[in-house]
Amino acid sequence: MLKSEDKADIDAKAQALAQAAQKMGERMYADAQAKAQAGQAQGGEPQQAAGGEAKKDDGNVVDAEFTEVKDKKTGS
Numbered sequence: 112m113l114k115s116e117d118k119a120d121i122d123a124k125a126q127a128l129a130q131a132a133q134k135m136g137e138r139m140y141a142d143a144q145a146k147a148q149a150g151q152a153q154g155g156e157p158q159q160a161a162g163g164e165a166k167k168d169d170g171n172v173v174d175a176e177f178t179e180v181k182d183k184k185t186g187s
Contacts, residue, residue, distance in 0.1 A: 115121060
């Protein structure tokens with residue numbers, strides 16, 4: 112339930128929330144960049160993907176195309 116129905120008040124609070132979220136995102140990004148640079152400076156481990164797993168260099172990847180063929184059966 113809303114505590115206020117004043118559109119201007121709601122818009123102002125939404126704007127303040129968006130600004131706070133943006134600052135938090137900027138800080139998280141800067142921290143991640145600093146950690147990545149520190150890892151590179153130490154000759155560290157490979158960069159991590161967005162999911163948190165280290166990227167793998169899989170040399171056995173084969174790019175292929177396929178066509179799905181469905182059996183046509185006639186019923187009698």
